[in-house]
Amino acid sequence: MKLALKxxxxxxxxxxxxxxxxxxxxxxxxxxxxxxPGSYFGVMGKEGIDLALEQLKGGVNGYxxxxxxxxxxxxxxxxxxxxxxxxxxxxxxxxxxxxCSDASLAIAPIxxxxxxxxxxxxxxxxxxxxxxxxxxxxxxxxxxxQSLPLAKVAYDRLGARTAVILYEKTNxxxxxxxxxxxxxxxxxxxxxxxxxxxxxxxxxxxxxxxIASLGRVDVLPTFALEGQQVRLAQALAQAKVVRGxxxxxxxxxxxxxxxxFDQKAGQAAEGYVRIxxxxxNEKRRIVQDFIRAxxxxxxxxxxPTHINSHAYDTILLIAEAxxxxxxxxxxxxxxxxxxxxxxxxxxxxxxxxxxxxxxxxVVHFVETQKDLSWKGLDW
Amino acid sequence: xxxxxxxxxxxxxxxxxxxxxxxxxxxxxxxxxxxxxxATKVLGLPDTGAYLLSMFAxxxxxxxxxxxxxxxxxxxLRDRGDELRPLIATIGVSVLLENAQLALFGPIPxxxxxxxxxxxxxxxxxxxxxxxxxxxxxSAAAIAALYGFMRFTFLGxxxxxxxxxxxxxxxxxxxxxxxxxxxxxxxxxxxGMxxxxxxPVLVLSPFAGASVIVKAxxxxxxGGFGNMxxxxxAGILVGVxxxxxxxxxxxxxxxxxxxxxxxxxxxxxPTGLIAERKEENV
Numbered sequence: 001m002k003l004a005l006k007x008x009x010x011x012x013x014x015x016x017x018x019x020x021x022x023x024x025x026x027x028x029x030x031x032x033x034x035x036x037p038g039s040y041f042g043v044m045g046k047e048g049i050d051l052a053l054e055q056l057k058g059g060v061n062g063y064x065x066x067x068x069x070x071x072x073x074x075x076x077x078x079x080x081x082x083x084x085x086x087x088x089x090x091x092x093x094x095x096x097x098x099x100c101s102d103a104s105l106a107i108a109p110i111x112x113x114x115x116x117x118x119x120x121x122x123x124x125x126x127x128x129x130x131x132x133x134x135x136x137x138x139x140x141x142x143x144x145x146q147s148l149p150l151a152k153v154a155y156d157r158l159g160a161r162t163a164v165i166l167y168e169k170t171n172x173x174x175x176x177x178x179x180x181x182x183x184x185x186x187x188x189x190x191x192x193x194x195x196x197x198x199x200x201x202x203x204x205x206x207x208x209x210x211i212a213s214l215g216r217v218d219v220l221p222t223f224a225l226e227g228q229q230v231r232l233a234q235a236l237a238q239a240k241v242v243r244g245x246x247x248x249x250x251x252x253x254x255x256x257x258x259x260x261f262d263q264k265a266g267q268a269a270e271g272y273v274r275i276x277x278x279x280x281n282e283k284r285r286i287v288q289d290f291i292r293a294x295x296x297x298x299x300x301x302x303x304p305t306h307i308n309s310h311a312y313d314t315i316l317l318i319a320e321a322x323x324x325x326x327x328x329x330x331x332x333x334x335x336x337x338x339x340x341x342x343x344x345x346x347x348x349x350x351x352x353x354x355x356x357x358x359x360x361x362v363v364h365f366v367e368t369q370k371d372l373s374w375k376g377l378d379w
Numbered sequence: 380x381x382x383x384x385x386x387x388x389x390x391x392x393x394x395x396x397x398x399x400x401x402x403x404x405x406x407x408x409x410x411x412x413x414x415x416x417x418a419t420k421v422l423g424l425p426d427t428g429a430y431l432l433s434m435f436a437x438x439x440x441x442x443x444x445x446x447x448x449x450x451x452x453x454x455x456l457r458d459r460g461d462e463l464r465p466l467i468a469t470i471g472v473s474v475l476l477e478n479a480q481l482a483l484f485g486p487i488p489x490x491x492x493x494x495x496x497x498x499x500x501x502x503x504x505x506x507x508x509x510x511x512x513x514x515x516x517x518s519a520a521a522i523a524a525l526y527g528f529m530r531f532t533f534l535g536x537x538x539x540x541x542x543x544x545x546x547x548x549x550x551x552x553x554x555x556x557x558x559x560x561x562x563x564x565x566x567x568x569x570x571g572m573x574x575x576x577x578x579p580v581l582v583l584s585p586f587a588g589a590s591v592i593v594k595a596x597x598x599x600x601x602g603g604f605g606n607m608x609x610x611x612x613a614g615i616l617v618g619v620x621x622x623x624x625x626x627x628x629x630x631x632x633x634x635x636x637x638x639x640x641x642x643x644x645x646x647x648x649p650t651g652l653i654a655e656r657k658e659e660n661v
Binding site for chain 1: 485490
């Protein structure tokens, strides 16, 4: 009896060691704004990543994904410190992040030097994938991919000939504004004013008054975070500039704007036209499965935003790379480079030689209706 | 109102309160939850009544918070006679309040709409939201009440006496600690009410106050640290300059213009627009 007990203990210990020896891990560093004004990105991003990890808890090809979150606060300085810390202490095989363009640009050269891929799902600045980095991959459409369709739709579909561009004073805002201005002017449109503002501006009354004095404005492409967009839309409606306030101009927005903006802005958002990459109304199975799982985990009344889904997709893509045989940073980079039409909730991912997702097949336009719902536009 | 609270504390305590921004945010959240949850859903008040009630709730929350922070942090440090420690403590209180609100309310911005924010008033081509008019009206009333209190009441005179010379005021039978506590309570109540007024204007998150505090500091310095009239004048001046900057130079240059003005003021007239008169006996 005693011998049998000893044998059982020995077998258990051996089995435990055997499991530990076989356990293989892909370490994923996640840099997100968890503090500061951009911290809602971090909260939503973490929701998406946690859900994906829960669904993959059985592992992929014998590998477990191990995640470490770091607060990069949407700030270049904090992101730099955070990425150095995560590289030193956690030794990740891949890093997801950041959301804000300025912070993403700050960490790119550090990860390039460390030969660790950076998977970005929220920055638009052109410089991120135009600077020759071999280890940068981005699934979020860049400024040109977002602004060019806006300019075309403004000129061709909406018949707009005059525009006022509103944008935050950041790399992302500048790139989006330029990305709209150049093709719009080349097509024959006229930009009456380019109005930039800091992220600390809350009261847009003076800006709306100025726009109201500029004469006929057809479209107002706007590139700012959600909170400022809400206040801007309301000020423009009060100035009777935009359709939501009884004016003629159409306010246009990019993928920056999360689902739920319309409800926050209220009637001011009526007639707002924007491009979206993640649309909860999309019928693809992967989208509807994601929404069901998201609601089951976080509450039946919650609708995931593009921030949730982009973060969820980053984990799916890493899992796909592992499924295709990736085992370390270099092989993850190689597998990513070979991705063609990998289906995720925000579309199909095909990385071009610069690391930018070039498949925009699910990106489409929507218009906010009187009841604040979205009407999909076939543009 | 935010700048007025800052200057009031500096005038009496010779201390800068870095936590003032967070008192504004606490006021904004108090008003938000009072208006959208308690007053409408529990008391069944209409929107306008609910919002007006929420302003008083924010005023009370600011006052209570000021009282608590003074009793727990500022007063014990002041008693040790060190000027640096209370200053550093205000930074600590600021970080603590910001993170407490982050834990309680989360980082996703709240949409705080007052019934006044939905109304627009027009004079020719110029328009205002009724909320802006309310902000100006309530601020004017609060400033007038504060001015009257400081000028014509016994407590106000005692407060000014403490501001001029704490020790001599003590010898005259005035309790300086009580009056310092009163100053902090008044300044915090003003911050709370400012939060209620600015809530529908700001992007309401635990970091909302930070967006107004830098400008408030600039106003206080331009006006003359510790001088109420100077602060009011500087507040109006900065507002007008901001509006003209947006109209004629571009909104991206607002900070450049305001802070260039601040530097110019520091170089040419370091005492501010209206210098605080301090008499010394030789």
